[in-house]
Amino acid sequence: MAGWQLTEHARELRPDGMQRLLASAVWDADLVRDDLREYILEKIGTAQAILVIDETSFPK
Structure with a gap:
């Protein structure tokens, strides 16, 4: 996410x-x-969850 995209999101x-x-x-x-x-555990609610972040920004 570029600077302008982060700025707009914020x-x-x-x-x-x-x-x-x-x-x-x-x-x-x-x-x-x-x-x-x-934060993620609060939202997902399980310690077994895995967060994957990559350049595509598509949920995994």
Whole structure:
């Protein structure tokens, strides 16, 4: 997803903030993974679920 697409999805008017976030934010990959896992488990409800993300954006 390009910067403009992320910006539109976040309902922002300009991409500046999204670009700044993606270009200069410091990410702890383990914490992001853990937060994402917790969020997905809340939505799906099973620890056996698998999340697959690829460039096609089609559900698997």
